Amino acid sequence: MSCPIPPNEKARLAALYELALLDTPNEPVFDRITRLATKLLSVPVATVSLMDAKRQWFKARLGLSMREVPRDIAFCAYPVMEAAPLIVEDACKDSRFAQNPLVTESQGIRFYAGIPLKNSQGLVLGTLCVTDTRPRELSEMDFKALLDLADIVTDEIKLRERVVREQKEKEASQRALSKLHHSLEAQIEQRTHELRLVIETAYDGYASIDAHNRVLDWNLAAATMFGWTRDEALGQPISTLMLPDGVPSDAEKAPVTTQATRRDGGLLPVEVRCKSLAFHDRQWRSLFIHDISERQQLERLRDQQAREDVLTKLANRRALDERLPEAMARARRLKKPLAVLFLDLDGFKRVNDNYGHGVGDELLREVAKRLTASARETDFVARWAGDEFVLILEGVEPEAITPLAQKIIRRVEQPLTMGEATLAISTSIGVAMYLPDAPETAQQLVKRADVAMYEAKRAGKAQVRIA
Structure with missing residues (x-):
């Protein structure tokens, strides 16, 4: 074929x-x-x-x-x-x-x-x-x-x-640093001026220290990172200037991530690489210090985005899959019940059909805001898929569930005006209670709430059903 x-x-x-x-x-x-x-x-x-x-x-x-x-x-x-x-x-x-x-x-x-x-x-x-x-x-x-x-x-x-991509960039950076180290070892005396130019214009901080960990050299990037000029840094212990605990012992084997201290007392996440050198009975160590604050921020942002629904900015299903087992473990430890609410919007398809997906997306964002406003600080709100949402309520008593769910229904039912259109929807809610001694998985708990939600829809929509 x-x-x-x-x-x-x-x-x-x-x-x-x-x-x-x-x-x-x-x-x-x-x-x-x-x-x-x-x-x-x-x-x-x-x-x-x-x-x-x-x-x-x-x-x-x-x-x-x-x-x-x-x-x-x-x-x-x-x-x-x-x-x-x-x-x-x-x-x-x-x-x-x-x-x-x-x-x-x-x-x-x-x-x-x-x-x-x-x-x-x-x-x-x-x-x-x-x-x-x-x-x-x-x-x-x-x-x-x-x-x-x-x-x-x-x-x-x-x-x-x-x-x-980040791994390739990191490997390229490490190859560049390794090449620079070989150059230092082979031409330390013959090319002093060229080396000084490279060090002074390097993006990474550079410090040279003697056998007693006192600074022999300090480049412009190090001065910018830590707030000490070269003249102030020369002769000072490296522990006073940026590494309170001294140079990490493993920094000669591979780059080590640690917290450095700035002159103003602030902390700076850095990656430190160390190379020991010897020439004519003189020994010293070269430190290369890379500011990784931006990289860590990007990693935190990437981790957040992986667990955040793009449209509503609520937690997504991946985040829910991580959070619910943790909440169930707390319920078992504290001997307090837990409730899962599964919500499906009534009439959302009609909004999409009549006004388009752009209006539908705006409606989903508004529903997300209303659900967040209805939840307590300790509750967890996630978008499951499409027009379905899930709430995790910890430490809630069974008799408080129905009034709370009805409050959510009333808030969702409040009309939303968009241009000349007034949108009106409702929501059906299925509730599954988790008791600390119940032999139930997170998936089974959500499934029970989902089934209860469909029972609420069959009962006439804008209803609450407890599994």
């Missing part, structure tokens, strides 16, 4: 190989997506796949024994080529796939839905797909859920890209 090839195939493969995800072990972050996909869409098979030059390789798979298939028979080759979702309701009726061995075999594929997974440059590296052995239609809600799951995988791919 012929295999569709996108016009940017060379760049696409280069980006895929640079990511270094092919032929790697399973990882929980991807396995969790396939589990959620099979549960949310009620399908037997879900995969997170990467499209290599001649094969489709599965990074995560559920309901499928094989680890890869030839690219020329892979359904996912089409969404990779077109960079757009592909839905096949009945493969036997689709001329592209009717004779495909994956379809003609016993219990072969009849239904397929695949979402492209793109990197930060928009190159399609693979797909999130679900399949079934019987024909079926994909509802709009199921399609949105699949898109949401694909967005989570895409965010993880982009995070891996940044990590790879």
Whole structure:
């Protein structure tokens, strides 16, 4: 069979190989997506796949024994080529796939839905797909859920890209420093003037210290970082100027991250690398000090973004998966109950249909604000998916749950005016109580709340049901 090839195939493969995800072990972050996909869409098979030059390789798979298939028979080759979702309701009726061995075999594929997974440059590296052995239609809600799951995988791919890029930059920096060290060892006397110029214009701080840890040299970057001029620093112990505990003992083996002290008493996170030198019975050590405050800030921001819903700025499902087991552990330790509220907006689809997704997004942001305002400081509010939200209430008594949930319903029902339109929605809430002695997992607890929410919808919407 012929295999569709996108016009940017060379760049696409280069980006895929640079990511270094092919032929790697399973990882929980991807396995969790396939589990959620099979549960949310009620399908037997879900995969997170990467499209290599001649094969489709599965990074995560559920309901499928094989680890890869030839690219020329892979359904996912089409969404990779077109960079757009592909839905096949009945493969036997689709001329592209009717004779495909994956379809003609016993219990072969009849239904397929695949979402492209793109990197930060928009190159399609693979797909999130679900399949079934019987024909079926994909509802709009199921399609949105699949898109949401694909967005989570895409965010993880982009995070891996940044990590790879930062690692390369770090390695390049280390190679440059190593080259400078060799230069110092080989030409310390012959090229004193050139060395002084390099040190003075270096971005990193540099200090040379003797056997008693007193400063022999101090460059401009060090003066800027720590507030001591070169004349003030010369002859002073390094512990007085920036490293109260002295030079880290492992700094000669590899860069060491530590907290340095500035002249004004402030702390500065730095990476310290040390090199011992000897010449004509004279011994000293060269210290290279790199300010990593910006890098740490970026790492904190990256960690926050990985756990934050982009649209509403609430915690996302990944953050909820981390927070709920911790909250359950506290409930067991403190012997206090815990409640999970699962909310689904009533009438949200009508808003999207009548006013467009832009208005729908603004409505979701407003609902997020109202839920946050309704919660206590110790409560946890997360966006589950689409127009679904989850609240974790710790230390709450059972009799207080219903009044609190009804208060949330009233607040969500308050009309929202956007331009000439007045939007009115409500919410259905399912509640699951967790008692400290209950043998229940976090996933089971959320599932109970989800089921109770659907009972509230069937009861007429804008209702509260306790599991």
